[in-house]
Amino acid sequence: MISLNIIGTGNLARNLAHIFHETEGVVLNQVIGRSKAALSPFAKITSTSIDFNAIKESDVSIIAVKDDVIKSVGKKLISYKGLIAHTSGGMHIDVLSSNKNIGVFYPLQTFTTGKPIDFKNIPICIEANGPDGLSLLKALGNTLSTKVENISSHKRKILHLSAVFVNNFTNHLYTIGEEICEEHGLDFDLLKPLILETAEKVVNLSPKEAQTGPARREDQKTLHEHLQLLKENQQREIYKLLSNAIKASYEKKL
Amino acid sequence: MISLNIIGTGNLARNLAHIFHETEGVVLNQVIGRSKAALSPFAKITSTSIDFNAIKESDVSIIAVKDDVIKSVGKKLISYKGLIAHTSGGMHIDVLSSNKNIGVFYPLQTFTTGKPIDFKNIPICIEANGPDGLSLLKALGNTLSTKVENISSHKRKILHLSAVFVNNFTNHLYTIGEEICEEHGLDFDLLKPLILETAEKVVNLSPKEAQTGPARREDQKTLHEHLQLLKENQQREIYKLLSNAIKASYEKKL
Numbered sequence: 465m466i467s468l469n470i471i472g473t474g475n476l477a478r479n480l481a482h483i484f485h486e487t488e489g490v491v492l493n494q495v496i497g498r499s500k501a502a503l504s505p506f507a508k509i510t511s512t513s514i515d516f517n518a519i520k521e522s523d524v525s526i527i528a529v530k531d532d533v534i535k536s537v538g539k540k541l542i543s544y545k546g547l548i549a550h551t552s553g554g555m556h557i558d559v560l561s562s563n564k565n566i567g568v569f570y571p572l573q574t575f576t577t578g579k580p581i582d583f584k585n586i587p588i589c590i591e592a593n594g595p596d597g598l599s600l601l602k603a604l605g606n607t608l609s610t611k612v613e614n615i616s617s618h619k620r621k622i623l624h625l626s627a628v629f630v631n632n633f634t635n636h637l638y639t640i641g642e643e644i645c646e647e648h649g650l651d652f653d654l655l656k657p658l659i660l661e662t663a664e665k666v667v668n669l670s671p672k673e674a675q676t677g678p679a680r681r682e683d684q685k686t687l688h689e690h691l692q693l694l695k696e697n698q699q700r701e702i703y704k705l706l707s708n709a710i711k712a713s714y715e716k717k718l
Numbered sequence: 719m720i721s722l723n724i725i726g727t728g729n730l731a732r733n734l735a736h737i738f739h740e741t742e743g744v745v746l747n748q749v750i751g752r753s754k755a756a757l758s759p760f761a762k763i764t765s766t767s768i769d770f771n772a773i774k775e776s777d778v779s780i781i782a783v784k785d786d787v788i789k790s791v792g793k794k795l796i797s798y799k800g801l802i803a804h805t806s807g808g809m810h811i812d813v814l815s816s817n818k819n820i821g822v823f824y825p826l827q828t829f830t831t832g833k834p835i836d837f838k839n840i841p842i843c844i845e846a847n848g849p850d851g852l853s854l855l856k857a858l859g860n861t862l863s864t865k866v867e868n869i870s871s872h873k874r875k876i877l878h879l880s881a882v883f884v885n886n887f888t889n890h891l892y893t894i895g896e897e898i899c900e901e902h903g904l905d906f907d908l909l910k911p912l913i914l915e916t917a918e919k920v921v922n923l924s925p926k927e928a929q930t931g932p933a934r935r936e937d938q939k940t941l942h943e944h945l946q947l948l949k950e951n952q953q954r955e956i957y958k959l960l961s962n963a964i965k966a967s968y969e970k971k972l
Contacts, residue, residue, distance in 0.1 A: 573911060573912055574916060576928070579923075589908075611908075622902045623899075623909070626898045628931055628957075629891045629894045630891055630895040630913050631913075632931030632934065633964075634888045634891050634917075635929055636929065637883045637888050638925035639926050641884040644876060645880055648873060654877060655826070655880055656921055660918065661827055662917070663913050663917035665889075666889070666910070671889050671890075675890065677885070678808075680886070693875070694879070701959060702887075703882075703887075705955060705956060709952050
């Protein structure tokens with residue numbers, strides 16, 4: 465049995481508390497947060513506190529807070545004896561160097577309040593400053609997912625950078641699609657089956673092979689017409705830059 | 719019973735032939751293409767021909783060919799009496815103006831050879847130059863999908879433009895994610911659950927509300943570090959432009 469605290473009350477903290485509460489082999493001892501209001505959803509399933517000095521001794525404390533406060537949370541837990549692991553893609557393990565037993569427990573996924581995630585297939589990137597810590601995080605990860613990977617801070621940062629492209633930037637392209645539809649009185653729902661299929665397609669096919677569209681086939685007439693239709697300057701710039709990138713990436717192949 | 723010809727042998731022609739062959743209420747009379755080799759996969763399910771003059775009389779002939787040959791295909795079918803409909807997102811219905819009964823039958827989806835698509839939820843955008851043609855295409859669309867929409871040539875072009883953002887450009891961002899992973903010896907599979915969830919998230923949540931990431935939260939430190947990590951100039955340009963677009967779109971909201 466692995467005993468666990470969670471520090472933080474945001475989307476990831478909620479998703480982790482929810483899933484660990486239901487997971488065999490793990491006991492969620494406590495959730496610590498900055499305000500009683502933010503802790504109230506957790507109070508139904510475990511003990512909560514706003515006092516970092518009142519932290520319970522557990523095998524692991526998972527810090528699920530914003531990047532820029534991880535360090536200060538670590539400093540508040542200097543007397544805590546268990547393993548402390550943060551959950552950030554972009555932060556080095558050493559951000560917790562004030563503490564003795566430290567690690568990282570980074571689920572490579574996007575979390576939304578009110579939308580529980582199936583953790584089974586989510587990669588969990590782990591790292592620790594010692595073999596015991598690594599074994600513990602491996603065991604903890606295995607209670608949730610079949611894909612627990614030992615990844616260094618540098619490689620995790622690279623994964624996080626890639627995630628910005630496939631998640632944050634992709635979502636902005638969806639936003640532009642929605643804006644164009646709204647501007648012309650078209651229902652954005654019409655594009656949703658296409659959005660889903662575009663994602664599902666690359667599960668089995670490399671995106672390089674899956675590329676289609678006017679830029680891929682060098683269809684200058686359509687590229688020109690599309691630029692004429694776009695009224696917002698930033699949308700035009702994005703259209704041009706991404707079309708040129710697709711063209712260049714195809715030319716390289718020849 | 720609606721009788722049907724398909725003209726063309728590419729991804730869309732294959733998917734349409736496959737699904738109409740299995741659909742009640744439709745009989746696939748014939749597939750016409752430029753070469754016997756390309757027609758051979760169709761020969762198992764229906765009659766095929768490379769001779770446009772040998773076209774069978776059917777209620778509808780669907781033209782599923784590249785945009786720039788739709789016009790010339792139409793001209794080859796001047797003596798054909800049924801309805802002729804093209805399947806292009808970007809082409810005006812009038813590209814078929816040499817013919818008498820014309821229309822458009824545009825399934826808003828991306829098609830891959832060897833990956834059959836469930837048509838039930840795919841929007842099919844229809845248009846015709848007369849009420850009889852429109853009724854016929856509506857009836858034909860309803861045999862496949864619950865989402866048959868009467869959309870003008872101009873609005874279809876706008877949808878196609880939006881589709882370029884959410885499909886073609888998104889796929890290129892996946893390609894960049896794959897390139898970054900490969901460059902650092904990381905498995906692109908690690909990003910696939912994130913890619914799927916990013917798409918699934920906007921089924922119920924507006925992408926504007928779903929936006930996360932360093933640009934959204936104005937995390938200058940991470941934005942700077944990411945640009946340092948990117949070695950390819952074009953990847954850096956895309957990173958900068960999309961991050962600035964996200965920042966601007968957030969500022970507008972304030």
